[in-house]
Amino acid sequence: MPYDFSSCEDRQAIETKWQERWDTAGCFKTSTDPSKEKFFCLEMFPYPSGALHMGHVRNYSMGDMLARFLRKKGKNVLYTMGFDSFGMPAENAAIKYKTKPHDWTLSNIAYMTNQLKRMGYSYDWTREAITCLPEYYRWNQWIFLQMYKKGLVYRKEAPVNWCPTCGTVLANEQVQEGSCWRCHTPVVKKNLNQWFIRITDYAQELLDDIDKALDPGWPRRVRIMQTNWIGRSEGARLSFKVPELDYTLEAFTTRFDTVYGITFIALAPEHELVKKMMERMPQDEADKLREFVAKTTAQSSIERSDAGAEKLGFKTPFCGTHPVTGKPIPIWVANYILIDYGTGAIMGVPCGDQRDFEFCRKYGIPIIPVIKPKDGEDLDGATMTHAFEEYGIVCNSGRFDGLPTEEAIPAMIDWGEKEGYCKREVNFRLRDWLISRQRYWGTPIPFVHCPHCGVVPVPEDQLPVLLPEDVEVKEVGHSPLLDLPDWLATTCPKCGGLARREADTMDTFFCSSWYFDRYCSPGDTQHPFEKRDVDYWMPVDQYIGGIEHACLHLIYARFFAKFLTDIGIASAREPFTNLLTQGMVIKDGAKMSKSLGNVVDPTEIVNKYGADTVRLFILFAAPPQNDLDWSERGVEGSSRFLGRVWRCVADNLETLRAHGGHVIPMEGLRDPALRDFKRKIHTTIRDVTRDIEEEKQFNTAIARLMELTNAIYALGAEGAEADDLRREAVDVLLNCLSPFCPHVTEELWEMLGHDRMLCLEPWPQADEKALVQDSVTIVVQVNGKVRAKLERPAGLSREDLERGVLSDPAVTEKLAGKETIKVITVPNKLVNIVVKG
RNA sequence: GCGGAGGUGGCGAAAUGGCAGACGCGCCAGACUUAGGAUCUGGUGCUUUCGGGCGUAGGGGUUCAAGUCCCCUCCUCCGCACCA
Numbered sequence: 001m002p003y004d005f006s007s008c009e010d011r012q013a014i015e016t017k018w019q020e021r022w023d024t025a026g027c028f029k030t031s032t033d034p035s036k037e038k039f040f041c042l043e044m045f046p047y048p049s050g051a052l053h054m055g056h057v058r059n060y061s062m063g064d065m066l067a068r069f070l071r072k073k074g075k076n077v078l079y080t081m082g083f084d085s086f087g088m089p090a091e092n093a094a095i096k097y098k099t100k101p102h103d104w105t106l107s108n109i110a111y112m113t114n115q116l117k118r119m120g121y122s123y124d125w126t127r128e129a130i131t132c133l134p135e136y137y138r139w140n141q142w143i144f145l146q147m148y149k150k151g152l153v154y155r156k157e158a159p160v161n162w163c164p165t166c167g168t169v170l171a172n173e174q175v176q177e178g179s180c181w182r183c184h185t186p187v188v189k190k191n192l193n194q195w196f197i198r199i200t201d202y203a204q205e206l207l208d209d210i211d212k213a214l215d216p217g218w219p220r221r222v223r224i225m226q227t228n229w230i231g232r233s234e235g236a237r238l239s240f241k242v243p244e245l246d247y248t249l250e251a252f253t254t255r256f257d258t259v260y261g262i263t264f265i266a267l268a269p270e271h272e273l274v275k276k277m278m279e280r281m282p283q284d285e286a287d288k289l290r291e292f293v294a295k296t297t298a299q300s301s302i303e304r305s306d307a308g309a310e311k312l313g314f315k316t317p318f319c320g321t322h323p324v325t326g327k328p329i330p331i332w333v334a335n336y337i338l339i340d341y342g343t344g345a346i347m348g349v350p351c352g353d354q355r356d357f358e359f360c361r362k363y364g365i366p367i368i369p370v371i372k373p374k375d376g377e378d379l380d381g382a383t384m385t386h387a388f389e390e391y392g393i394v395c396n397s398g399r400f401d402g403l404p405t406e407e408a409i410p411a412m413i414d415w416g417e418k419e420g421y422c423k424r425e426v427n428f429r430l431r432d433w434l435i436s437r438q439r440y441w442g443t444p445i446p447f448v449h450c451p452h453c454g455v456v457p458v459p460e461d462q463l464p465v466l467l468p469e470d471v472e473v474k475e476v477g478h479s480p481l482l483d484l485p486d487w488l489a490t491t492c493p494k495c496g497g498l499a500r501r502e503a504d505t506m507d508t509f510f511c512s513s514w515y516f517d518r519y520c521s522p523g524d525t526q527h528p529f530e531k532r533d534v535d536y537w538m539p540v541d542q543y544i545g546g547i548e549h550a551c552l553h554l555i556y557a558r559f560f561a562k563f564l565t566d567i568g569i570a571s572a573r574e575p576f577t578n579l580l581t582q583g584m585v586i587k588d589g590a591k592m593s594k595s596l597g598n599v600v601d602p603t604e605i606v607n608k609y610g611a612d613t614v615r616l617f618i619l620f621a622a623p624p625q626n627d628l629d630w631s632e633r634g635v636e637g638s639s640r641f642l643g644r645v646w647r648c649v650a651d652n653l654e655t656l657r658a659h660g661g662h663v664i665p666m667e668g669l670r671d672p673a674l675r676d677f678k679r680k681i682h683t684t685i686r687d688v689t690r691d692i693e694e695e696k697q698f699n700t701a702i703a704r705l706m707e708l709t710n711a712i713y714a715l716g717a718e719g720a721e722a723d724d725l726r727r728e729a730v731d732v733l734l735n736c737l738s739p740f741c742p743h744v745t746e747e748l749w750e751m752l753g754h755d756r757m758l759c760l761e762p763w764p765q766a767d768e769k770a771l772v773q774d775s776v777t778i779v780v781q782v783n784g785k786v787r788a789k790l791e792r793p794a795g796l797s798r799e800d801l802e803r804g805v806l807s808d809p810a811v812t813e814k815l816a817g818k819e820t821i822k823v824i825t826v827p828n829k830l831v832n833i834v835v836k837g
Numbered sequence: 838g839c840g841g842a843g844g845u846g847g848c849g850a851a852a853u854g855g856c857a858g859a860c861g862c863g864c865c866a867g868a869c870u871u872a873g874g875a876u877c878u879g880g881u882g883c884u885u886u887c888g889g890g891c892g893u894a895g896g897g898g899u900u901c902a903a904g905u906c907c908c909c910u911c912c913u914c915c916g917c918a919c920c921a
Contacts, residue, residue, distance in 0.1 A: 176916095255921080
């Protein structure tokens with residue numbers, strides 16, 4: 001009993017049938033096989049929040065289409081899935097639903113796995129990685145210890161980003177526009193003792209490889225975002241002696257050419273010297289300073305970092321000695337100085353820096369002009385209205401007067417280094433990665449605190465440090481681990497005495513920085529992964545995911561790749577060769593979100609139209625990088641197209657079956673209509689292949705398959721030849737459509753009598769002979785305007801074409817009474833006649 | 838402020854410097870039908886005195902020829918933002 005494709009139930013039945021067949025036959029199982037050319041197709045794995053959303057469906061439909069396409073192209077494709085399953089939402093859900101993070105997470109994983117399977121994605125499920133399971137996170141701990149051994153892990157008390165809502169600290173990358181990336185609460189600075197990873201040791205390489213290794217595989221946009229995020233600046237560090245306090249104060253500058261213009265020094269309120277100064281100040285003055293510091297540090301990051309915000313300063317009674325002139329320079333404390341950039345102190349040059357300028361004008365600090373415009377007048381410190389920040393000509397700077405900035409900077413730094421005034425320095429905006437979180441649902445940091453030995457790593461043979469699963473989460477911001485004395489209490493690996501476990505867990509971005517390596521060696525119990533496997537599979541050939549990870553996951557994962565090769569367990573210094581950043585799924589002008597109530601549940605749509613339709617629509621409606629407007633009308637259009645495909649096979653099944661295997665070569669065809677049809681089949685193969693492979697334009701690839709379908713319907717010819725061609729066209733159509741819509745095409749393929757499953761069928765090849773055109777439409781322009789179109793045999797020489805066109809009555813008529821000045825001829829395309837009169 | 842991407846029909850979008858609007862949605866008309874939110878066929882940028890004229894944010898330029906290349910302006914979106 002054949003299926004009725006117009007019925008929802010039958011569409012579901014077809015999809016279930018083929019999902020089971022593929023599974024039984026193990027079609028998508030992959031193994032490391034160096035004799036075959038590999039392709040690692042990777043998608044950003046989901047957080048198991050409860051259910052798939054359309055963004056996931058879009059991401060994974062692209063990946064699955066590519067994976068299926070590349071298998072057909074003969075590649076050994078690694079394509080699998082996992083779950084980034086540690087993280088805060090599980091704790092919040094546990095409180096809300098009175099469950100346990102572990103149970104909530106695993107049941108979500110089960111549900112979402114089922115959803116993924118219903119989409120027909122061709123994952124090798126035997127390679128799945130779930131980060132919240134001990135067999136995975138023990139290797140987080142192991143890698144963390146390797147980093148510790150290499151000196152990349154340290155603990156430090158520092159002003160860090162604190163999200164009051166989440167009750168935990170955040171890495172710099174996780175603060176977006178001054179707010180928590182998860183809950184959007186404004187972040188405040190808090191002085192806390194935290195765990196850091198020295199990602200800044202890799203800043204230069206992370207930066208260099210953006211241009212060396214990621215161009216052109218990564219979108220320009222992401223490369224620029226990372227470049228800016230890493231933020232390299234070259235300059236010099238200079239020091240001011242503060243004799244009264246017996247202290248040497250350091251400041252970083254990119255404009256050492258303006259040292260002669262220093263009229264004040266400013267410190268961040270958090271600077272260590274501030275406390276020292278208070279101790280040496282009269283009580284009432286010290287109190288005022290303390291009050292000032294309290295007021296400025298209480299500002300949220302948003303207030304502090306707003307360039308338009310008022311600059312506030314406090315003048316201390318102390319001075320630093322100008323390293324070059326020896327003059328005393330007053331030290332101020334100012335709210336606009338950031339503790340975590342450079343040294344947390346600056347040399348104030350009001351003439352060349354707008355911020356310093358505003359500060360000086362407000363507090364009556366003098367302005368010394370040490371630079372002037374290249375072709376303008378000298379500046380006057382008393383009357384200038386804003387700083388001159390561009391490059392110009394140095395003045396009032398001793399023997400450097402008259403030098404342009406470009407030359408002055410290196411010359412003055414050279415001199416300063418020789419005289420001991422300064423030292424060349426490169427500064428990065430990138431900060432070390434704050435890795436510890438005051439949360440329960442994460443990888444335990446494998447350290448213990450011993451009263452005698454201090455902070456001691458857990459020996460590797462004692463890994464994993466298991467996270468207790470049977471716990472009750474009572475309130476946000478309080479880790480239940482702190483209420484588990486039996487878990488907290490342990491012995492010191494060094495002295496054997498009583499010690500306390502570290503109760504902080506790792507940032508979940510640690511988990512997601514190497515999961516793709518784990519995909520290469522699933523189930524390895526001795527290592528995080530085997531070198532042989534990652535050497536074969538890595539780097540990832542195509543990575544697909546959202547742009548929101550440009551300066552988060554995508555930086556951390558790059559750092560990991562470099563570290564893992566440095567310790568010799570991997571070889572790819574860059575993890576992702578090609579990156580595709582897909583746009584958002586939009587509805588009613590906004591990103592789908594629960595709060596806006598514009599969410600469309602993928603499962604509902606799949607129930608109504610089938611997975612094939614959803615996959616087709618989501619790839620057809622927009623190019624991958626664009627935002628995609630969800631429209632149920634559009635989904636219906638895709639459904640309609642699949643109906644057309646179905647009927648063009650099912651309604652002619654007998655004839656089509658009878659004409660299998662009879663591919664007529666182009667040379668064997670006389671009828672121009674049939675030759676055109678044959679050509680259409682093969683240009684479709686050529687163009688679809690190029691769209692997928694080179695252009696990554698899945699929408700136009702689908703459009704071409706729609707054109708082929710239209711051509712099949714439009715072919716009026718009858719007879720054996722025509723039927724042979726129809727069969728050829730249908731075979732090509734189904735094969736090319738199958739990566740997009742694997743189920744319906746597989747069913748039709750079987751109905752046509754093929755023995756082998758379509759997913760195993762090689763991708764068709766365009767026959768060069770069938771691509772050649774018999775005739776071409778020549779556009780005839782007069783002065784650049786189209787005046788005629790002529791059919792001419794393809795391949796005419798420039799001369800023959802021009803002669804023929806110029807003597808054609810349709811053309812001579814247009815040229816009557818005009819003088820031809822020039823003729824431009826493009827063979828097979830166009831003749832443009834330039835005339836006068 | 839700095840940096841990036843973009844602006845094409847009613848809508849989503851196509852166009853190696855060479856016929857602007859492929860493909861789809863919507864809309865209009867027709868066919869089949871008891872019926873149509875099924876299916877099929879045709880039409881669908883604006884304008885027109887039916888020759889044509891105009892049209893890719895606006896203005897200028899290069900070119901035989903510009904959505905595409907160059908310059909200026911405007912607008913939208915995105916990232917970073919007191920980074921010394």
